[in-house]
Amino acid sequence: MAKKILCALLAVLMLVSIAACGKEEVVVDDTPKELDYTFGLNETFRSNEPVTYTMYFSDASWYPMVETWQTEGVFKKIEEMTNVTLDLTSYDSGDYTNKITLDINAGSSKYIIPKVYDESAFVDGGAIVPVSDYVQYMPNYTGFVEEFGLQSDLETITRADGKYYRLPGMHEAPFINYAFIIRKDLFDAAGVDVAALEANWTWEDLLVALQTVKAYMVENNLCKEKDYIWSDLWSGAESGQNSGGNLLKIMASTYNVKSGWAVSPPISYDADKDEWNVGAVTDDYKEYLTMARKFVEAGILDPETFTQDDTTAHNKFYNGQTVIMSTNQSQYLTDVNGVKEILGEGNFEISHIVTPMGTTKYISENTRLENGVMIAQNALDELGEDGFIKMMRFVDWLWYSDEAYTLTKWGVEGEHYNIVDGQKTLLPGFKCGGLGIGGAEEDVDIRLQWGYACGNFFYGHRASLRDDNLLPAIQDIGARTVANREIKPLDPTVIIPDDEVEMVNLWQTSLVDTINTWTLNFITGQKDIEADWDAYVAECEAANMQNYIDSYNSAYKG
DSSP, rough: OOHHHHHHHHHHHHHOOOOOOOTTTTEETTTTEOOEEOOOOOOEEHHHSSEEEEEEEEEESOOOOOTTTHHTTTHHHHHHHHHHHEEEEEEEEEGGHHHHHHHTTTTOSSSEEESSOOOHHHTTTBBBBGGGGGGGHHHHHHHHHHHTOHHHHHHTTTTTTSSSOOEEESSSOOOOEEEEEEEHHHHTTTTTTTTHHTTOBBBHHHHHHHHHHHHHHHHHEEEEEEEOOOOOOSSSSTTSTTHHHHOOOHHTTTTOOGGGGGGGOOOOTTTTTTTEEEESSHHHHHHHHHHHHHHHTTBBBGGGGTTTTHHHHHHHHHSSSSSSEEOOOTTTTHHHHHHHHHHHHHHHOOOEEEOOSSOOOOOOOOOOOEEEEEEEHHHHHHHHHHHHHHHHHHHHHHHHOOHHHHHHHHHHHHHTTTEEEEEEEEOEEEEGGGGTTTOOSSSHHHHHHOTTTTTTTTTSSOOOHEEEEEEEHHHHHHHHHHHHHEEEEEEOOOOHHHHHHHHHHHHHHHHHHHHHHHHHHHHHTTSSSTTHHHHHHHHHHHHTHHHHHHHHHHHHOO
């Protein structure tokens, strides 16, 4: 309650202290200052004088940044509106985390560090700012927290010092982004009625369905018995981070355990015992591994899923070798068009499926927080406190205002899109893969050409803006998922004491590496789940698993 009152008071102070462009006196930390910029809830941030802030950019190879993004696109529009130039250091998304880590550890970090999923490795060194100390200067951010009651969510990223070090993307409601698509035409031809099955189907049911589809394909010379018909995306060496990526994250979540992209941290809360454990050595994890192994053993799931690059996975689905693949809201239209380009219009049908159940009906997402933005200590050191606060207000506008969210997602109204009957619609001649909006071959993709709808900005927001681009097919799978599955309650917050964090992180790194290696070996058959299970658990124990668990339980019990 005290936190809510404090945040409410701060939000009121922000509203009271809105300044005209550099003219009015405001009170910040009880010291009268004449501001050289405009700021405020629902106001456009604008600096009186041109200012430059350094920033990292996670550059996706499938829509790489080009010069026009800065000369006439999203970054130019940001500059025109705010008088802020972003001096970008671009790293390929596949190596982004490693590259920024090297820079941060070397003390040469850029000021603004977006697209960060886990800030744990950076907290202890003093190279990043505890951003919670400065959110009082961010009216859009604090307003969103208050409006949608996100205080308990923020506690999940709060450290032992009572601070948090990442400004997260925040959702009004959990975001169902990743799902599976199938070649519905082949399922129908094989006599598999997905619509009748998916509300309550299990992974066993999906396996049977895929075996039925494969038998039909073999019989009709669409594949051979030795061929795999599932070779998934975002799970290989390129984007799966040697963990099994998206596929194993989704499958494991239905067994109430963590794997793939979700494996770190590997600690899990047991609500029945009111204590923490490592879920990767539990019976639930063993059951999940056994199910995943069945798909490979049955000749359905391609073991290359866990080593191949994403382009290979795409091509297999596009040319009809495979019949099921991961997708997300941004990728869906690209996937449909990829199949259309090879198979031709009218020769296929693509459909989403509701994720099968394991031992639970849980979906893979239960948090309203996403990846977010870290701020380097270099910014505070070099800009000074007043200059730093000014930059934080720019960050507040860019990532948390409705205006900037719409700009970075859709472009400029009247130039790239119009609003008709309350619905945003791209103008003729434009399309956008990032928004799932297609068009003719000659139409200009506003993401490829100008950088709108790129992943560095628009993540997390109020549902009305977050979902304003969704195709009917994507709205439909969201509705079907919500209707038939459950959202797992948030785990309690555990804050590891400052003097233990470094050691706990070292244990975690070693433990995660061990879990990932054995998990992939079990699923691909290089290790036997029954015969080698004890050896796996012993190796986890040798990686300080018990010390890791004890640290969490000690911190939790206080």
